[in-house]
Amino acid sequence: xxxxxxxxxxxxxxxxxxxxxxxxKHRRNWRGWKFVGPFAVVFTFVFVxxxxxALYISFFQKKMIGGEQYVGFxxxxxxxxxxxxxxxxxxxxxxxxxxxxIMLALAxxxxxxxxxxxxxxTKFFRIATFLPxxxxxxxxxxxxxxxxxxxxxxxxxxxxxxGTAFDVLSPDTLLAAIGNIVTWEFVGYNMLIxxxxxxxxxxxxxxxxxxxxxxxxxxxxxxxxxxxxxxLAITVIFSIIGSFQLFNxxxxxxxxxxxNAITTYFTPNMYAYNLSFMGGQSNYAAALAxxxxxxxxxxxYIVQLNSMKEQMK
Amino acid sequence: MSISTIIRGDAERRQSRRAQxxxxxxxxxxxxxxxxxxxxxxxxxxANPSRSVLLTVLSALMAVYCLFPLVWLLINVTKTQGDFxxxxxxxxxxxxxxxxxxxxxxxxxxxIFFRWFVNTILYVVAGAGGATLLAILGGYGLSKFRFPGRxxxxxxxxxxxxxxxxxxxxxxxxxxxxxxxxNTPWSMIIPSLISPFxxxxxxxxxDQAVPDELLEAARMDGASEFRTFFTISLxxxxxxxxxxxxxxxxxxxxxxxxxxxxxxxxxxxxxTIGLNQWNKQASTAGGEAIQNLVVTGSLITIIPLIxxxxxxxxxxxxxxxxxAVKE
Numbered sequence: 001x002x003x004x005x006x007x008x009x010x011x012x013x014x015x016x017x018x019x020x021x022x023x024x025k026h027r028r029n030w031r032g033w034k035f036v037g038p039f040a041v042v043f044t045f046v047f048v049x050x051x052x053x054a055l056y057i058s059f060f061q062k063k064m065i066g067g068e069q070y071v072g073f074x075x076x077x078x079x080x081x082x083x084x085x086x087x088x089x090x091x092x093x094x095x096x097x098x099x100x101x102i103m104l105a106l107a108x109x110x111x112x113x114x115x116x117x118x119x120x121x122t123k124f125f126r127i128a129t130f131l132p133x134x135x136x137x138x139x140x141x142x143x144x145x146x147x148x149x150x151x152x153x154x155x156x157x158x159x160x161x162x163g164t165a166f167d168v169l170s171p172d173t174l175l176a177a178i179g180n181i182v183t184w185e186f187v188g189y190n191m192l193i194x195x196x197x198x199x200x201x202x203x204x205x206x207x208x209x210x211x212x213x214x215x216x217x218x219x220x221x222x223x224x225x226x227x228x229x230x231x232l233a234i235t236v237i238f239s240i241i242g243s244f245q246l247f248n249x250x251x252x253x254x255x256x257x258x259x260n261a262i263t264t265y266f267t268p269n270m271y272a273y274n275l276s277f278m279g280g281q282s283n284y285a286a287a288l289a290x291x292x293x294x295x296x297x298x299x300x301y302i303v304q305l306n307s308m309k310e311q312m313k
Numbered sequence: 314m315s316i317s318t319i320i321r322g323d324a325e326r327r328q329s330r331r332a333q334x335x336x337x338x339x340x341x342x343x344x345x346x347x348x349x350x351x352x353x354x355x356x357x358x359x360a361n362p363s364r365s366v367l368l369t370v371l372s373a374l375m376a377v378y379c380l381f382p383l384v385w386l387l388i389n390v391t392k393t394q395g396d397f398x399x400x401x402x403x404x405x406x407x408x409x410x411x412x413x414x415x416x417x418x419x420x421x422x423x424x425i426f427f428r429w430f431v432n433t434i435l436y437v438v439a440g441a442g443g444a445t446l447l448a449i450l451g452g453y454g455l456s457k458f459r460f461p462g463r464x465x466x467x468x469x470x471x472x473x474x475x476x477x478x479x480x481x482x483x484x485x486x487x488x489x490x491x492x493x494x495x496n497t498p499w500s501m502i503i504p505s506l507i508s509p510f511x512x513x514x515x516x517x518x519x520d521q522a523v524p525d526e527l528l529e530a531a532r533m534d535g536a537s538e539f540r541t542f543f544t545i546s547l548x549x550x551x552x553x554x555x556x557x558x559x560x561x562x563x564x565x566x567x568x569x570x571x572x573x574x575x576x577x578x579x580x581x582x583x584x585t586i587g588l589n590q591w592n593k594q595a596s597t598a599g600g601e602a603i604q605n606l607v608v609t610g611s612l613i614t615i616i617p618l619i620x621x622x623x624x625x626x627x628x629x630x631x632x633x634x635x636x637a638v639k640e
Contacts, residue, residue, distance in 0.1 A: 036450070
């Protein structure tokens with residue numbers, strides 16, 4: 001077969017053999033780049049170049065005399081000894097370990113309930129649970145912040161009615177209060193991912209199971225839960241990445257929470273932000289960003305990226 | 314086409330929609346009857362199980378949790394600043410000030426809220442629109458072609474999904490500052506153009522929705538790759554495109570960190586940054602507390618997205634379902 005140009009096809013009428021199709025689909029040529037090219041170019045500019053640039057400047061420091069100077073791994077060794085950084089990492093780690101399982105469990109239960117077809121008004125529940133996803137983090141945080149407020153918020157009004165003195169925004173419960181906001185924002189999104197994987201199970205399978213005398217619970221355990229495993233990989237990875245880069249909620253809450261309960265190093269990202277935009281230490285912040293990216297990628301990879309890779313092949 | 318045919322077409326469509334609706338009603342009535350009959354006989358049809366009150370009540374708790382802040386918002390947009398601070402959070406104020414609040418949102422600080430609204434639309438149309446376009450082309454290309462470097466693209470994109478967006482934003486800012494792009498709309502639009510998740514969705518979706526045989530047939534008929542793409546593949550990809558578009562729109566509309574670091578001039582702010590700035594005003598010394606405007610502005614910010622999700626339900630739900638098949 002001679003080299004074919006897409007605009008110059010083979011003469012009509014000539015039958016296409018199975019071998020031909022195989023060759024055609026798997027023959028390596030550059031045509032695909034016409035489609036992938038634009039994405040790749042912008043991606044390089046927006047992702048690859050900034051990361052390389054950050055890597056580069058993380059080896060420099062601004063000195064009083066002499067301007068930018070190459071300092072090797074100084075920024076990194078300083079970071080590893082930086083207690084504020086590690087306290088921030090510790091905080092988001094605790095946050096992730098508690099918030100992600102709760103949120104995903106709620107999402108999975110809700111997906112199972114909606115998929116069971118046993119609800120009155122299935123459609124309403126599906127959309128009601130998902131709706132918070134369309135609300136910007138800033139607006140969700142403002143709403144919950146106003147609700148939490150002990151001075152003139154809803155919690156405050158409830159306190160004066162009940163004679164109690166709950167303060168959700170006190171330092172002890174602050175992280176839980178933020179966890180609640182994040183859970184509220186993303187539970188519906190995760191529910192939808194679980195639900196879409198459940199809805200791909202053919203109904204004949206349930207019928208067959210029912211004929212064989214399987215109970216509801218057995219159907220859930222033996223058919224539905226295994227099916228959800230694949231989507232679990234995706235939701236776990238996205239949730240871990242999301243909570244490790246916690247920023248929006250504490251940043252917006254800063255003006256609502258009394259005092260300095262939310263410090264400038266509350267989360268690693270807030271620390272990076274304050275370092276580079278308030279402290280003028282962009283080289284150090286770049287080192288921090290690189291380390292955070294490596295930590296997150298390592299965790300995501302360990303957790304389940306491998307299984308995701310399998311699926312995408 | 315004359316106006317009368319357009320109207321007639323519209324009327325026909327409305328009629329068919331009405332017919333569809335009544336059909337659905339009939340089906341659900343029949344199903345309800347079947348459930349009743351089966352219950353009496355002690356049977357259960359797995360495709361049409363009887364509704365459970367207990368499960369519905371439990372799910373209703375979840376629905377209340379999800380809707381509660383939105384209900385709070387709807388109640389509180391009707392209050393004046395005085396009522397907002399003094400009255401019970403879930404009760405109405407002494408005056409119904411919704412329309413007054415809306416008017417004031419658009420008048421406050423020489424109507425800067427409207428400017429923020431237009432900015433947000435600009436970022437969404439250019440940023441999310443561009444992101445969707447790039448994701449469609451890229452996902453389709455990765456799914457339908459084998460080309461040198463495909464594996465590398467795959468590996469890099471998988472890696473990119475796990476790079477925290479904010480860890481990336483700091484280097485992006487530093488680079489954009491070097492190029493003099495910060496504090497311009499470009500600094501908001503260009504980073505929004507890339508959506509690894511959108512690419513992933515379109516990739517999976519192209520795998521499923523566009524059969525290779527169809528493309529093969531089009532190629533045999535002499536259609537160029539782009540012509541095949543536009544006339545054959547694009548219509549098949551429609552539900553996936555709506556899904557990808559909705560998710561990139563949400564990501565851009567709701568973005569907070571990127572504009573926070575990139576934009577200093579409040580004339581270029583999107584709604585999210587503007588609202589937060591208004592809210593901060595209450596805690597700064599001598600600042601006027603305008604929480605009623607913050608709350609009303611919040612409602613105006615979320616209405617377009619909620620409407621989009623409600624109206625396009627049919628598309629994005631089928632799009633996501635198809636995306637999940639592979640898992």
